Amino acid sequence: MKVNSTVAVVRCQSYDTLEVNECIKCLFALLGGVEKFIQHGSRVLIKPNLLTDTEPDEATTTHPEVVRAVIRALKSAGCHPFVADSPAMPVQLEKIWEKTGIKTVCKEEDVPLLNLEKDGVRQFNIAGRFSFSIARAVLEADAIINIPKVKTHMLTVLTCAVKNMYGVVPGYQKTTLHSRYPTAYEFSELLVEIYKVARPVLNIADGIVGMCGDGPSAGKKIALGFLAGSPDGVMLDIAICQILGIDPLSVPYLAQFLKGKDSQFYSSFEITGDLIRKFSRKEFELPTSIVRRVIPGGIARAVSRWVWIRPVFMDNCIRCGRCVSVCPAKALTLTDDENHRLQKPQLDAKKCIECCCCHEICPEQAIKMEPSPLLRLVWKRKLE
Ligand code: SF4
Ligand code: SF4
Structure with a gap:
C-alpha cells in the first residue's frame, strides 16, 4: 500500500533544554528537515497549547522548552517564527503567558508573542453547515507549526494535533460554538473543518510528560517520554492513540476521518524513529x-x-x-x-x-x- 504520511517518534525523557533541542533536531531530521516544509524567510506561526494559567510542570500546556527548541530550529533554517494561541476563556492572556513560561521563552529567544484577539478575524462558512471565524494573524502566516500537548479530554477523549487547532478560533467564540455544535460528534465535525482551514505544515506533539484521566486540565500527569511529529495531524493523533492504547474510533474527531476506511488504512502511514513502548489501560487512564x-x-x-x-x-x-x-x-x-x-x-x-x-x-x-x-x-x- 502507498505510504501517504510519515510519523516520526523520538524518545525524550526530560525538559532539559539541551535534551529537548537535540530531540527536536532529530525529529526534524527524521521528517526530512525544516526546509522540506517551510521556505527560507517564511513567517511561521508556532501554535502551542496554552489552555489556561498553569505552570509548565502541571502538564496542562505545551512545555516552553519544546517551543524554545522549535523556535531555534526555525531560526537556524532562516525562518521568522512568532508564537500565538487563543486560550480557553475567561483568563487574562498576560497571566497565561507568564505562568506557562511562554513569555519568558519568547523574550529570551527574541520572537514575538501575539494576541490573536487583536488583529481581527476572517469568517468561514463551510457548506452552510459550519460557520466560525479564525484569527487573521493565523491566516496571514506563511506556515503554521502546531505543538500540541498529549492529553486526554473529557469531551473528545484525546486532545492532540487536530484538537489543538481549535485555539485559532479567537476568544469567547470557542465556548459559544459548543452550544451550536453540542454533541461530541457535532463538535468533532467542526474541529475537522477548522483543522482543514488552518492546516499546519507540521505537527509536533509534546508527549514528554502528558496527561491521562480527566484531562485536559484535571487529569493525572504521566511521564510518556516522547516527542512525535508529522505533517499530517490526523496520522499523528492515530499513531499516538496506538502508543497510548486508545481506540482511534473512540476519539470522535478521528472517527470522522476514519469513516468508511478499512483496516488497510492503518498501513498508509509509516512510523519512523525510536520504538516507544505501548502503555497499558491501567497506566494510561481514560477520562x-x-x-x-x-x-x-x-x-x-x-x-x-x-x-x-x-x-x-x-x-x-x-x-x-x-x-x-x-x-x-x-x-x-x-x-x-x-x-x-x-x-x-x-x-x-x-x-x-x-x-x-x-x-x-x-x-x-x-x-x-x-x-x-x-x-x-x-x-x-x-x-x-
Ligand atoms: S467550581 Fe471551579 S471554576 Fe467554578 S466557581 Fe468553583 S472554583 Fe471557580
Ligand atoms: S453546559 Fe453543562 S457541562 Fe457545559 S459548561 Fe455548562 S454546566 Fe458545564
Whole structure:
C-alpha cells in the first residue's frame, strides 16, 4: 500500500533544554528537515497549547522548552517564527503567558508573542453547515507549526494535533460554538473543518510528560517520554492513540476521518524513529466521560433524560465564577445564601449540554463530571 504520511517518534525523557533541542533536531531530521516544509524567510506561526494559567510542570500546556527548541530550529533554517494561541476563556492572556513560561521563552529567544484577539478575524462558512471565524494573524502566516500537548479530554477523549487547532478560533467564540455544535460528534465535525482551514505544515506533539484521566486540565500527569511529529495531524493523533492504547474510533474527531476506511488504512502511514513502548489501560487512564461513548450519539439523544454526564461541584470550590462565565448554555449561576455568603455554582440540569467546558476551566479541579445512574449501569455491564 502507498505510504501517504510519515510519523516520526523520538524518545525524550526530560525538559532539559539541551535534551529537548537535540530531540527536536532529530525529529526534524527524521521528517526530512525544516526546509522540506517551510521556505527560507517564511513567517511561521508556532501554535502551542496554552489552555489556561498553569505552570509548565502541571502538564496542562505545551512545555516552553519544546517551543524554545522549535523556535531555534526555525531560526537556524532562516525562518521568522512568532508564537500565538487563543486560550480557553475567561483568563487574562498576560497571566497565561507568564505562568506557562511562554513569555519568558519568547523574550529570551527574541520572537514575538501575539494576541490573536487583536488583529481581527476572517469568517468561514463551510457548506452552510459550519460557520466560525479564525484569527487573521493565523491566516496571514506563511506556515503554521502546531505543538500540541498529549492529553486526554473529557469531551473528545484525546486532545492532540487536530484538537489543538481549535485555539485559532479567537476568544469567547470557542465556548459559544459548543452550544451550536453540542454533541461530541457535532463538535468533532467542526474541529475537522477548522483543522482543514488552518492546516499546519507540521505537527509536533509534546508527549514528554502528558496527561491521562480527566484531562485536559484535571487529569493525572504521566511521564510518556516522547516527542512525535508529522505533517499530517490526523496520522499523528492515530499513531499516538496506538502508543497510548486508545481506540482511534473512540476519539470522535478521528472517527470522522476514519469513516468508511478499512483496516488497510492503518498501513498508509509509516512510523519512523525510536520504538516507544505501548502503555497499558491501567497506566494510561481514560477520562471518566468515556462512559458517554458506549451509547451512540443518535440513541443517546433519544434517551437523553436518562443518559447524561453533568458537573458536580466539590467543597474546594473557591467561588471564582470562571465556570459560570465559560458555560455556553448559561446553565450555571453563583448565588448568595441567606447570610450573603457566596454559594457553590448551581446547575440548571435542563440547560446543560454536557460540553465539559466548566470542568476544563476550573482552576481548583473542583468539578467532577458525574454520569447518570443508567449510564453507570450500562458501563458496568460493558466491563463485566
Ligand atoms: S467550581 Fe471551579 S471554576 Fe467554578 S466557581 Fe468553583 S472554583 Fe471557580
Ligand atoms: S454546566 Fe458545564 S457541562 Fe453543562 S453546559 Fe455548562 S459548561 Fe457545559
